[in-house]
Amino acid sequence: MEKIKLAVVFGGKSSEYLISLHSAASIIKNIPNDKFDVTLVGITEEGKWLYFPGNVEEIDNNSWFENPNCCEMILSPNATLKGFVKLNKDNTFETLTIDCVFPVLHGKNGEDGTIQGLCEIAGIPFVGCDTLSSAVCMDKEFTHIVCESAGIKTAPFMSVINEKTLDIKALYVDAVSKLSLPIFIKPANAGSSHGISKIRSYEEFEAGLKLGFKHDKKVILEKTIEGFEIGCAVLGNDEIQVGEVDEIEMYHDFFDYDEKYHSTTSKIHCPARISDDLKKEAKVMAAHIYKALRCSGMTRVDMFLTPNNEIILNEVNTIPGLTSVSRYPSMVRVGLGMGYTELIEELVNLAINR
Incomplete structure (x- = not known):
């Protein structure tokens, strides 16, 4: 069987640049080489797109852009090309046809519909939600408005x-x-x-x-919603699967950036330490949110569980952390029995078959 030509795009002009590198490094290490022909495209913090021919350790330690064999890459909007234009250092160029783009980009310019729109114009399938869904999910106001209109409980x-x-x-x-x-x-x-x-x-x-x-x-x-945070992994296009519910145990005020990636005063429990009935309710609500926001591919839905056992939407992450030990893969593994490599393959298949 012919290999799928997969472009993994990482980095980005975003405050979550370093998180993207760690997610991408983990994904690249676990992509089955017998099924995928992988092209690596890095975006510097200044927004420069580069072809990267080096090893994954250079990505993980943020020295990738110093590789002397890097050269500029352009994602062509020409839908008849369906790929990248690689600008070689000898002033020649070549086109690289791509079957699917995996945007491992967190935050602005990654989850907000911008790269998704570029891929749609280029006619290239891509992992994750489409342009409209990504943009709406990124904007907390619009997420609230859409979900409220669908009868989903949100914070005032x-x-x-x-x-x-x-x-x-x-x-x-x-x-x-x-x-x-x-x-x-x-x-x-x-x-x-x-x-x-x-x-x-x-x-x-x-x-x-x-x-x-x-x-x-x-x-x-x-x-402010009293209680604690729970989350749910949702996977799929028209037919969706919902992973296990997890729980964030906090030892101080709220789950900020440092806590998300260093966890000095918090702990993640998967499965969540709540009743089976509440888990079922959370999964149903996560699926409802996913459909209301027209999500596809994957999404991590974050919610609050109040002392009165009321579940309220917090936010939606269309490209959640994707290292092998991140919350989303963990919820998929525990809830769906799907390993990390299998998850990567499934996300690409969902993109191609959307």
């Missing part, structure tokens, strides 16, 4: 655009009146909990807005 929120005429004092009074303290301030389009603040006073509100607006021109103010 307000959205705020960074404008010169913004009256912060009036906004604070309005937010406290509608949401009550403490309030979370979140950039609407930043991943991995970047720029999030939990505020309890006007001074913290000012600082939280300033931090949030560093990451995005729009922030959401969200009511």
